Amino acid sequence: MGHSDGEHEHEVDDLSADDSSWSDGVWSEDDDEESVSFEDSGSGSGSDAESDEAAAAAEESDSSEDEVAPRNTVGDVPLEWYKDEEHIGYGIDGRKIKKRDREGRIEAYLRNADDAKNWRKIYDEYNDEEVQITKEEAKIISRLLKGKTPHANVDPYPDYVDWFEYEDKGHPLSSAPEPKRRFVPSKWEQKKVVKLVRAIRNGWIKFDKPKEEPNLYLLWGDETDTADNKRQGLSYIPAPKPNLPGHEESYNPSIEYIPTQEEIDSYQLMYEEDRPKFIPKRFESLRSVPAYEKALREGFDRCLDLYLCPRTRKKRINIDPESLKPKLPSKKDLRPYPKTCYLEFKGHTSPVNSISVEMTGQWLASGSCDGTIRVWEVETGRCVKVWNVGGDVRHIAWNPSPDRPILAAIVGHDLLLINAEVGSEEAQMTAKELLKIGEMAPQDDTDGKKPAVRWMNHDKLDGITLTHQKAVSKVDWHFKGDYFTTVVPSGDTRAVLLHQLTKKHSHHPFRKLPGLPVAATFHPSQKMFFVATKKFVQVYDLQKAQLVKKLESGLREISSISIHPGGDNVIVGSKDGKLCWFDTDLSTRPYKTLKIHSKDITSVTFHRKYPLFASSSEDCSAYVCHGMVYSDLNQNPLIVPLEILRGHSSSDGRGVLDCKFHPKQPWLFTAGADSVIRLYCD
Amino acid sequence: MPKHYRPAGKKKEGNAAKYITRTKAVNYLQVSLAIFRKLCILKGVFPRQPKKKVEGNHKTYYHMKDIAFLAHDPLIEKFREIKVHRKKVKKAVAKKNRDLADRLLNRPPTYKLDRLVLERYPTFVDALRDLDDCLTMVHLFAALPAIDGERVEVKRIHNCRRLSHEWQAYISRTHSLRKTFISVKGIYYQAEVQGQKITWLTPHALQQVLTDDVDFNVMLSFLEFYETLLGFVNFKLYHSIKVNYPPNLDPRLEALAAELYALCRYMSSGSARMIENLKSEEADENNNAEGVIEEKKDKKSKTSSKTDKSELEINADSIIEEKKDKKSKTSSKADKSELKNNADGVIEEKKDAKIKASSKTDESELRLALLQYQLPTNEPGALMNLIEESTAPDADDDDIKECKSLFKNLKFFLSREVPRESLLFIIPSFGGTVSWEGEGAPFNEVDEDITHQIVDRPTQSHVFLSREYVQPQWIFDCVNARILLPTEGYLVGRVPPPHLSPFVDNDAEGYIPEYAETIKRLQAAARNEVLPLPGIGDEDLDNSLVAAMVDRTESNEAAEKKRKLEMLEKQYHDELKMEIDGVTFSNLSNKKADLSDAKDDTKSDREDDENKQVEKDDGDISTALMSRRQRGLYKAMEIGKERKREKVELLKKRKKNDDSSASAKKRH
Structure with missing residues (x-):
């Protein structure tokens, strides 16, 4: 490619003249290389007659000068290789092409500055x-x-010109013949059709919609045939019907059914289960009643109840509660029994712990927390005697023998035997005789062990002191008045002691007891002995020295015991307010248990003559019951609660501390924690 | 060896063999829990309470026999078939086999419940006995909108509405409605059919509140059974009064959604003919019906109404059944000019409906609106004067006679705003004639013979002097009292006297509301039996009426009874007097007496206490001998009694407070 200046000039002319060739719309010239390649292909196709046109076109194009090979022939090598040479390569003829002389900078600048076309000039390094x-x-x-x-x-985006002409071309693009399958019925289709036909014939496929049968008819026709009308299967338990609405559910209830605002607020304090589900509301007119928002929910809940709740038949007792009460014989028939308070014995200053009535029924002895023992005349309520013993009197008991007016009283660890100094002179004398201890000799019969009890004279009261090693709780006389027993609850093997007054002798026959002893008492007529521990009552035969019976009370803690004068029946009071009646002939378990008191029973007692028994309790009340024991063994004892005696007031949480019957009259003495003794008469 | 060891090869015994837990039962039956639930609901199988719960306390136990009962039911196989069918459809759809899917969908397996109904209720009376829940449920669904997401379809709701109307029509026709009560929850009705007392609850005719804490599957299972049951019961009942079932109704009235009215008319016309000559009669009947249609065609054209509201209506019509379409077409043919006056009311209603509907966008809501639009007009109206008394008089007992004649010769007209459905049901069932404002009504407001107009608005502008304007509660109270109560308290604009529940036995409850006593006295006066005491009625609304009745009656009462009554009354009187302090002579004297009484009281206070104590002791003493179990029972009963007494005390206290505050207000 001869790129001389002149050639350039020519080129310029050529290009400008060739404007029309651009406008042809065929853009053949693009870049040097492309045009070259075009040229190459054109030349590559040889000098065919067909390619003449193309060659002519190529000649026509202004790229003809591209055919001129470059001056330099070194090829595509880095020009750096010639950096230090004088020449830049070789011409076609093989001569070196010398590098042009370098212009001075200043000259070049000047030249450039003068030349307006300078910006169009490019230096071709290769050439x-x-x-x-x-x-x-x-x-x-x-x-x-x-x-x-x-x-x-x-x-x-020129319009596409489809070079292929379709019109009037009567032949397909492919000349392959139609396949046979186009003319033969499909085997698979036929199979499918056969299947469908068979299905239709056999009625597996139905096209007409199923006929709607009348689905309602007279279901319950003739109901006279009762055999068919039995429900099959298990017994049907109909669901309980929903509750019918009350006045409060009305849209316009009476005013009294609407809770006040405070009441509604107070519902919030209740437990959620206790809260009323429905709060009545009042609407002035029917048009103002809104839709009930829980209608759907309640319907749903009812559904759940119907299919999820287990159903059982429950017997609903719809009876008057009064009819549950046992039919009791008329009280009038059971008279006499103590009913009303007749006398009050006042004098003590502290709770009266214990009382005892003398066998003749003339005298009443009482022991109190204020440290005094008093003897009262029953008829008048006059205090006859006062002894100051200097300590709580826990328990007191008259000697049952009428000719021995002796009182046994418990003060702390001691048992005092006092001459009561009532009754005839002769009796008083015998009592005095009895209350003297001759010599101390018989004391040391125990082998080196400390004696359980020491008998001593009490000078001040002119009686005897039995000093126990531990605190004593109860004393009880044998009916003949010679023997008596004391109970030392914490005494272990020496808890229950038997004493003989005439011989001034004590011993402890019961080494082993089932639990702590609470009370002990003699049989009213036979040689039997009862020891009440916390849960059991042991019955001993004193003569044979063996256990006869063990009564199981089933109570939590026995507090007192009393033996029926007949001897076969025992009542036991407990600290949980229950009273058990044992019929020892019948069973070792209680014949009847009465839950009558709300607090501890302090004392129970039988009347000696009348079929009565009583119990006193810390709840300030005493019960009087009718307890008839029949001589016929086949007939069970009759127990009828008769009367609740009240009147004592509570002091320091304690109520009635003791109760005793008059030995001859149907009278009841009660000793209260309010330091009063009351006499209840018919 | 453990206590419960069962040697191999030995069968289970006792509770372990008799009862089965739910999970085990489901496994045993080889069904899903949902199907088991549905089976239990349809078959009426419920869990039982075994004496000993072998597998723990927290489980539900079914009796083995119940489960075997389920296992042998063909229904269980049917449910499996349905499951298979559903799978087939799904598969066909998944394989794009449209044909098969369509074919399958066209013939889904179906089952019928008639056998189950007969199995569960071998006699008709059994079915009646258990109808309470059924009716309540059907009536509830009749008031519900169709819910798309929950598969509650319009068809079912329409069916419920139809069934409930058929039931009401029967009750109203046979005059067996006994008690009604408007509560906050809805309206309770009690009817007596074949000696069975049937109580049901219908919700207020308003849009119901839908909550999402409800499982509709369970409810729909129940509804399925109840619909069948009620259908058969209705059939039997209609058969018993010699009316065809299912009734074919006057399409016009049905279109107007006055179904119950249509039903009543149908029954009245149908009752005359015997079922035996059914076919020929039916033809006649159709002719008659056509005749009727033609007669009233002019009235019908009301519905044609105006074009501007047509859009909604067209929608409505397209959704509602075909019949309605027909109707609107026919009505549009009729001439409009005559009817403009009459049409006003209807148009108004429709407008209301339109407003309602237009505010809603959802399709389901639109449907709801349509239902509601239907509802108010769709009430049981009944032309009782058209109904001849065909039943033999000897069949009626006293109760029915009383009910039948309560509103005899009275003509009622219902205003737009009153709950029409219930009143159209109640009034005819007690022998009254009723009409309403709207299309298809037997007579309109200007009718001269109307004796009572039921209104529930603050004021009534235009008043006919010949009739009384009362609030709807009057009807309900009259029905419960079985006498026509004086209307003074129920007039327009007044706050009506308290509405009391007829289901409460006041004497057993221990507290008698004041108005109940008033009603009692009125009843007695109406029966000429008891001489009411004058002078108590200051606060009574109807003193004059009582007095009038007193004049007529003679005191032929036994002296004892009277004295007793007097004592009670006096006590009550005194109490009242103490609270009302107008200074009158009688009051003064009373006060003096009271003062002296008070003095005595202080003296005798202690004695009273003691007496009380003695009484209490007398009670206590016999409890001492009871066994522990009996004592527990006794105490529980006592606690129950105590609670009841407390409730009564509370009511009395509130009453007293209210009275005193009212009197205080009066004084100021």
């Missing part, structure tokens, strides 16, 4: 020459830089 770009070329470059087509006249 070592300066090339000037024509205006058109510059335009093309600027267009390329903008991302447009190099030539402005190019239409980027």
